[in-house]
Amino acid sequence: MKQLHEYRKSDGRMTMNEMNENMKKSIDLNAALTKEKEKEVDVDNINKRNESSNYRNLYVIIEQVDGKITPVGLEMLSEARRLINDFNKKYSLNEKVIAVILGNDIKHLCKDLIYHGSDAVIYADDPKLNYHINKIYTKVIVQIATDTNCIKKISPEYSKEFKRPRYMFFAADSTGRHLSSTVLAELESGLASDINKLVIEDIDFRHEHKTKGQMLTFEKTLMMYRPDFSGFLWTTILCLDNKNPDIKRDYHPQACSIIPGVFEPLEKDISRIGIIEEYTPDFDPKDLDIKIISRNILKDTIDFNNYKTIISFGRGIKESPEENIKLIEKLAKLLNAEIGISLPISKKLFKLSDKMNSLYITPERVIGTSGQKVEPTIYIALGISGASQHLAGMKNSGFIIAVNPDENAPIRNECDVFIKGRIEDVLPIMIEELEREKMIQTKEEEGSNVVGTV
Amino acid sequence: MSLNIAVIIKLEPDFSDGNVSYNPDGTLNRAETKTILGHHSAIACQAAFYAKVKYGARICIGTMGPPMAELALNQSLLLSDAEELHLYSDRSFAGADTLSTAEVLKTGISKMNDGKSMDIVFSGFRASDGETGQTGPQTAWKLGFTFLGNVISYEIDVEKRVITAKRLVSYGNYNLIEEVQAPLPVFIAADPSYKSPFITVSQRLSASRYQKEAMIRSSNYKSILKVFNAKELGVDPKLVGLPGSPTIVYKVEKIPKIKSSRSAQTVENLDPGEISNILEKIHETIT
Numbered sequence: 001m002k003q004l005h006e007y008r009k010s011d012g013r014m015t016m017n018e019m020n021e022n023m024k025k026s027i028d029l030n031a032a033l034t035k036e037k038e039k040e041v042d043v044d045n046i047n048k049r050n051e052s053s054n055y056r057n058l059y060v061i062i063e064q065v066d067g068k069i070t071p072v073g074l075e076m077l078s079e080a081r082r083l084i085n086d087f088n089k090k091y092s093l094n095e096k097v098i099a100v101i102l103g104n105d106i107k108h109l110c111k112d113l114i115y116h117g118s119d120a121v122i123y124a125d126d127p128k129l130n131y132h133i134n135k136i137y138t139k140v141i142v143q144i145a146t147d148t149n150c151i152k153k154i155s156p157e158y159s160k161e162f163k164r165p166r167y168m169f170f171a172a173d174s175t176g177r178h179l180s181s182t183v184l185a186e187l188e189s190g191l192a193s194d195i196n197k198l199v200i201e202d203i204d205f206r207h208e209h210k211t212k213g214q215m216l217t218f219e220k221t222l223m224m225y226r227p228d229f230s231g232f233l234w235t236t237i238l239c240l241d242n243k244n245p246d247i248k249r250d251y252h253p254q255a256c257s258i259i260p261g262v263f264e265p266l267e268k269d270i271s272r273i274g275i276i277e278e279y280t281p282d283f284d285p286k287d288l289d290i291k292i293i294s295r296n297i298l299k300d301t302i303d304f305n306n307y308k309t310i311i312s313f314g315r316g317i318k319e320s321p322e323e324n325i326k327l328i329e330k331l332a333k334l335l336n337a338e339i340g341i342s343l344p345i346s347k348k349l350f351k352l353s354d355k356m357n358s359l360y361i362t363p364e365r366v367i368g369t370s371g372q373k374v375e376p377t378i379y380i381a382l383g384i385s386g387a388s389q390h391l392a393g394m395k396n397s398g399f400i401i402a403v404n405p406d407e408n409a410p411i412r413n414e415c416d417v418f419i420k421g422r423i424e425d426v427l428p429i430m431i432e433e434l435e436r437e438k439m440i441q442t443k444e445e446e447g448s449n450v451v452g453t454v
Numbered sequence: 455m456s457l458n459i460a461v462i463i464k465l466e467p468d469f470s471d472g473n474v475s476y477n478p479d480g481t482l483n484r485a486e487t488k489t490i491l492g493h494h495s496a497i498a499c500q501a502a503f504y505a506k507v508k509y510g511a512r513i514c515i516g517t518m519g520p521p522m523a524e525l526a527l528n529q530s531l532l533l534s535d536a537e538e539l540h541l542y543s544d545r546s547f548a549g550a551d552t553l554s555t556a557e558v559l560k561t562g563i564s565k566m567n568d569g570k571s572m573d574i575v576f577s578g579f580r581a582s583d584g585e586t587g588q589t590g591p592q593t594a595w596k597l598g599f600t601f602l603g604n605v606i607s608y609e610i611d612v613e614k615r616v617i618t619a620k621r622l623v624s625y626g627n628y629n630l631i632e633e634v635q636a637p638l639p640v641f642i643a644a645d646p647s648y649k650s651p652f653i654t655v656s657q658r659l660s661a662s663r664y665q666k667e668a669m670i671r672s673s674n675y676k677s678i679l680k681v682f683n684a685k686e687l688g689v690d691p692k693l694v695g696l697p698g699s700p701t702i703v704y705k706v707e708k709i710p711k712i713k714s715s716r717s718a719q720t721v722e723n724l725d726p727g728e729i730s731n732i733l734e735k736i737h738e739t740i741t
Contacts, residue, residue, distance in 0.1 A: 135600050174603065178587075181552070209697045233709065236706070292633070295633070388709045401732065407720065
């Protein structure tokens with residue numbers, strides 16, 4: 001429970017004492033909550049009370065780059081489809097998954113979004129939307145999210161009272177992360193970032209500010225699960241209306257950004273049908289002074305797919321980081337392997353030479369849900385304890401070897417061979433053995449050459 | 455006309471070896487971990503310092519945090535030779551999410567340099583503890599500034615009041631460098647790979663002159679430090695701290711272990727024979 005307020009702390013900047021105090025409060029609160037939760041929830045009653053709502057549907061903001069939908073877009077649609085199917089069944093409603101896509105000459109992409117799970121697509125097609133410019137895209141997304149005309153066609157039964165989406169999904173990538181922030185700043189509602197699990201539930205909740213200490217029910221709450229940087233803890237973040245009469249305020253949509261690669265996209269189903277609506281945005285002429293003057297696609301320097309073997313390392317390098325990485329380099333060379341790292345390592349935890357830092361301590365090398373997913377023939381995990389976010393990125397590898405001094409490390413359950421030991425003790429033996437093999441091999445080859453010439 | 459620059463920074467746990475402490479379950483032990491100026495905040499200061507060296511900018515640095523965050527402000531001063539430091543500190547700010555933090559920072563920035571309007575505001579990529587990366591863009595939006603994220607370098611045409619910035623945009627395996635031009639004012643979130651190119655000798659000389667100046671200023675940083683509480687800042691209490699936060703942390707739990715699909719053979723004895731057997735297996739699997 002140490003990190004209960006990790007997320008708050010992210011920008012809240014509390015002192016340690018305040019944090020501990022808050023943590024204690026929350027623990028008490030959770031205990032009270034569990035007791036209260038045992039009460040039965042009267043579903044019929046909820047439906048009656050919910051006949052009118054200003055907030056409807058789940059909007060999924062799809063990104064496209066150079067006319068191609070980014071994979072996370074389809075992954076989000078799949079999860080949105082699952083959630084809304086369950087939601088409609090549970091609450092006897094008819095809310096929709098609405099994909100939103102912006103760009104230039106992208107109309108043809110809309111059908112694909114229907115085939116992959118959305119009920120409707122709202123698109124804006126304009127040369128001014130050719131490239132992603134945060135200010136322009138934010139304004140257009142906000143216009144679409146608050147537009148009632150499209151909703152008349154998509155959700156006629158709810159269009160009268162419609163004001164805003166109930167839920168919104170964005171991609172947690174370098175553009176979606178910023179777009180989600182600015183859109184929600186404009187809509188003045190809550191946003192959770194880097195989510196990898198979602199549940200919709202009615203919750204009973206008591207909070208000093210949100211409910212003025214009263215136990216109240218928050219219906220259809222989107223529970224947004226966020227793995228913390230260590231990968232061992234899940235923080236559930238909620239975006240809740242202030243029901244406290246002193247600060248009464250609605251906070252909708254409930255929004256989040258979703259980690260790419262977490263959800264499986266649905267199979268393309270060309271029999272699916274849906275509504276496709278064009279939206280014509282208003283542009284502020286001043287914003288058009290923001291111009292993209294050049295774009296250069298970088299060839300990725302680290303392509304794990306080209307290697308049969310991947311060796312990655314984690315915090316286990318700690319006792320002699322520089323020397324251990326040198327050993328890892330040697331082993332990688334002998335096995336013709338690419339080198340990966342765990343997420344914590346990318347935080348520059350250790351004092352290393354500039355060369356090592358710039359070569360290995362880079363985000364492109366991270367393996368896991370916050371980095372790349374890999375499936376090599378051989379995966380060697382060195383000094384990696386095995387946080388679930390790392391395991392998710394490598395568990396489909398062919399043959400997995402782990403080196404770790406701690407036999408209770410979770411990685412042990414996800415590997416084929418577990419070598420109990422430290423990197424600095426195990427690698428020299430491996431390297432020596434491999435070098436010896438190589439020498440024998442070269443000698444044999446030389447030998448056969450001689451035979452050949454005779 | 456010189457440029458008017460703001461930097462927003464954050465006091466964060468120090469994740470470097472020797473200063474960080476982990477609980478047995480691998481999570482951060484906050485009580486035992488030291489705090490420092492965040493790594494990404496430091497990069498934001500360096501980005502602001504570039505404008506000082508190249509365009510003679512005036513810099514003011516602001517942070518929301520507990521009283522001890524003034525140490526982070528002093529560290530930022532050393533990196534940027536700032537003229538003014540702001541600390542926004544009030545118990546009522548505690549528990550703020552990104553939206554209500556952005557509200558405080560926006561209000562603070564409007565009070566910098568006697569309320570003169572800013573040309574550029576810098577922030578880091580994201581905090582190393584919270585990692586949301588939302589506070590920067592949300593502050594930018596509340597200020598009405600054009601937001602430029604992941605900036606790796608920039609140049610300014612001071613007369614035309616136009617900035618040209620290079621951004622590193624990444625979509626997993628598909629990365630690109632985009633050059634964007636925008637009228638001032640702008641809000642820049644510096645990318646972790648941001649670098650200031652001090653190319654000419656005169657730039658390097660003036661950089662070292664400013665660095666010396668920063669050392670002197672730092673020794674008496676309290677004289678340029680302004681501390682604001684909620685009332686002094688003039689923020690609406692409903693928009694800051696917990697009341698102004700749409701989001702709350704509902705619960706924290708351990709992530710359940712992925713169901714194991716393998717059962718490992720454990721090697722405890724580190725003798726060359728055993729290791730050789732494993733290497734043999736590697737060769738077999740590959741071929």
